[in-house]
Amino acid sequence: MDPTSPGFRDYWQETLEALARYPARPEIDVVPLRTTPFATLYGVRLTSVGAYRLFGYLSIPAGAGPFPAIYYSPKYQSVLEIIPQGTANLQRSRYITFSLAGRGQRNADSPYAAMFPGLLTERIDDAASYVFRSIVADSIRGLQFLLTRRELDATRLVVSGNDLALITAALAPGATHVVTAPALFYDTMALAPKTHAYPLEEINDYLRAFPAQAEAVRATLAHYDLRAFAPRVSATTLVIAGAPGTLLDRVTLAPLITALRGPVTVHESAQSLYKDGLVTERWMAAQCGIEDVQAILPEHWRKAV
Amino acid sequence: MPNEGAAEYRSRVRKPQDFDAFWSDVLGQAAEIPLDAEVVPDPLRTSDDVEVFQVFYTSIEHVRVAGWYCRPAWRAARTPAIMFLPGYQMDPPIPKEWARKGYLALSVAPRGKLRSMRQFNPGYPNLLTHNIVDRHTYAYRGFYVDAWRGIDFLLGRPEVDPERIGVTGSSQGGGLTVTTAAMRSQVRAAAAGAPYLCGFVDAIELTHTYPYEEINDYVRRHPERRPEVEETVAYFDGINFADRIACPIIVNIGLQDNVCPPETGHALFDRIGAKDKVLYPYDGHGHDAGRATHGAVVDRFFASHLLGRELSA
Numbered sequence: 095m096d097p098t099s100p101g102f103r104d105y106w107q108e109t110l111e112a113l114a115r116y117p118a119r120p121e122i123d124v125v126p127l128r129t130t131p132f133a134t135l136y137g138v139r140l141t142s143v144g145a146y147r148l149f150g151y152l153s154i155p156a157g158a159g160p161f162p163a164i165y166y167s168p169k170y171q172s173v174l175e176i177i178p179q180g181t182a183n184l185q186r187s188r189y190i191t192f193s194l195a196g197r198g199q200r201n202a203d204s205p206y207a208a209m210f211p212g213l214l215t216e217r218i219d220d221a222a223s224y225v226f227r228s229i230v231a232d233s234i235r236g237l238q239f240l241l242t243r244r245e246l247d248a249t250r251l252v253v254s255g256n257d258l259a260l261i262t263a264a265l266a267p268g269a270t271h272v273v274t275a276p277a278l279f280y281d282t283m284a285l286a287p288k289t290h291a292y293p294l295e296e297i298n299d300y301l302r303a304f305p306a307q308a309e310a311v312r313a314t315l316a317h318y319d320l321r322a323f324a325p326r327v328s329a330t331t332l333v334i335a336g337a338p339g340t341l342l343d344r345v346t347l348a349p350l351i352t353a354l355r356g357p358v359t360v361h362e363s364a365q366s367l368y369k370d371g372l373v374t375e376r377w378m379a380a381q382c383g384i385e386d387v388q389a390i391l392p393e394h395w396r397k398a399v
Numbered sequence: 400m401p402n403e404g405a406a407e408y409r410s411r412v413r414k415p416q417d418f419d420a421f422w423s424d425v426l427g428q429a430a431e432i433p434l435d436a437e438v439v440p441d442p443l444r445t446s447d448d449v450e451v452f453q454v455f456y457t458s459i460e461h462v463r464v465a466g467w468y469c470r471p472a473w474r475a476a477r478t479p480a481i482m483f484l485p486g487y488q489m490d491p492p493i494p495k496e497w498a499r500k501g502y503l504a505l506s507v508a509p510r511g512k513l514r515s516m517r518q519f520n521p522g523y524p525n526l527l528t529h530n531i532v533d534r535h536t537y538a539y540r541g542f543y544v545d546a547w548r549g550i551d552f553l554l555g556r557p558e559v560d561p562e563r564i565g566v567t568g569s570s571q572g573g574g575l576t577v578t579t580a581a582m583r584s585q586v587r588a589a590a591a592g593a594p595y596l597c598g599f600v601d602a603i604e605l606t607h608t609y610p611y612e613e614i615n616d617y618v619r620r621h622p623e624r625r626p627e628v629e630e631t632v633a634y635f636d637g638i639n640f641a642d643r644i645a646c647p648i649i650v651n652i653g654l655q656d657n658v659c660p661p662e663t664g665h666a667l668f669d670r671i672g673a674k675d676k677v678l679y680p681y682d683g684h685g686h687d688a689g690r691a692t693h694g695a696v697v698d699r700f701f702a703s704h705l706l707g708r709e710l711s712a
Contacts, residue, residue, distance in 0.1 A: 182608055
């Protein structure tokens with residue numbers, strides 16, 4: 095979909111306006127079990143569109159701020175992590191981290207409990223009520239909340255995640271940096287038939303079961319295609335592309351990469367969580383002016399540097 | 400740069416004297432509970448080549464456990480089966496790919512996982528430390544049994560060849576692969592990746608990443624309970640199950656694994672009792688443990704042991 099088309103603009107403008115009608119009303123409570131000498135962890139409850147109560151984990155470093163922040167936008171999985179599995183807990187000593195469960199994920203699964211697989215095609219035949227419209231709003235609400243924290247250095251705010259990281263940065267102000275690994279909303283109708291792997295296999299399942307809905311699905315997904323959001327993203331961005339030859343590799347993502355308005359770095363996956371993770375940690379640290387990145391890497395990555 | 404010291408690491412894991420008696424008692428309790436298996440077709444996920452079912456069965460403490468079961472549309476009357484076990488925070492996947500390779504495939508969602516959380520739901524993080532001071536109520540007591548009962552489910556299916564059952568998974572799935580192969584003699588081949596739940600007391604000192612960091616959080620908050628924690632986890636440590644494994648087994652580890660330290664993978668491998676065992680250490684890899692290339696190794700391994708077919712390298 096053309097990002098300048100009225101349909102796209104109006105759809106997201108209405109979404110943002112709907113979100114604005116609900117104040118966040120955050121409740122913030124210390125989680126003593128996950129609080130360390132170097133960071134305090136809080137559980138955060140806040141309201142999103144549709145009067146839906148969300149949950150997130152907010153970690154604030156000890157000491158005098160302001161601090162850079164990493165916002166982990168909602169993921170396609172049921173579990174909400176404090177920080178991503180395998181990340182050194184010491185990351186929380188340098189950055190504010192905030193991870194948010196979008197509606198349907200654990201801790202934000204009442205009244206709506208998402209299924210995995212299942213989330214990607216929940217009400218996909220109707221753009222107006224497609225579940226990801228609300229989840230995008232959830233993600234924006236999380237960013238808005240983070241921006242209210244007095245400990246934050248707003249010149250260093252990384253939004254990290256899958257497609258939602260990029261969409262959030264496109265629709266809401268505040269992200270200075272983005273780390274995105276597209277998985278859901280890049281040319282989805284064309285790419286899904288080329289794979290049997292979930293989450294895109296959800297699309298194949300759905301269209302096999304409901305072939306008459308193909309045009310409706312296409313119309314819905316057009317509102318979510320990352321290429322339409324890219325011209326709105328001025329943040330400095332790290333795109334994690336698939337390894338060469340895989341479904342979402344650099345060649346496939348080229349139109350997205352070209353369309354991003356801000357500075358872009360592309361990392362082609364080495365199909366190693368170590369190598370890919372190291373690139374990401376170093377990139378974020380460099381962008382945020384953190385000089386001792388070695389000190390906040392997992393132990394088994396430090397040895398190998 | 401290879402992680403040179405991992406292979407020489409000396410694990411602190413020690414087997415409790417009543418380890419076998421403890422698990423014998425647990426298995427005895429589980430055996431008294433009927434499986435009461437239920438198999439429900441899932442037309443939305445079924446395609447021309449793979450039939451998909453949601454399955455449910457009852458485990459210890461009468462917890463109802465869910466799973467996905469896939470059948471190749473074209474199969475022999477008796478077909479080999481593979482049980483897939485999930486990672487710690489993974490939502491158990493629909494194992495269509497295993498079915499496409501010619502196996503009946505069961506993907507288990509042990510208690511607390513999505514679709515198996517109605518009666519037990521400590522959450523994530525928390526599962527790892529739920530009742531960790533008491534082996535009789537520790538979360539993984541039931542969780543392990545839930546996985547082992549998956550073998551009972553397969554044995555109850557008329558289309559499964561009971562002589563050709565394999566088990567696999569990575570991370571927590573790797574740890575569960577180890578314990579399942581150890582406790583269920585019907586398993587004829589096992590492939591464990593980046594095994595978690597092996598070397599608990601080593602891992603919490605070697606790494607400070609979640610999920611193991613949950614234990615460090617717990618003992619920081621309750622330092623006086625550390626002896627009880629260490630006592631409990633010894634009963635659940637995959638390293639202490641390993642000498643019971645008799646089937647062929649392959650293990651892959653990443654030498655830069657930041658979640659399940661490679662030192663613990665080596666310690667596990669050293670203790671595996673099977674004569675037919677191979678370790679695949681992947682330098683330059685983290686918790687993926689070389690998955691991108693190791694997948695073909697796993698395919699060849701199961702094809703050889705379960706399908707009776709040699710795949711070209």
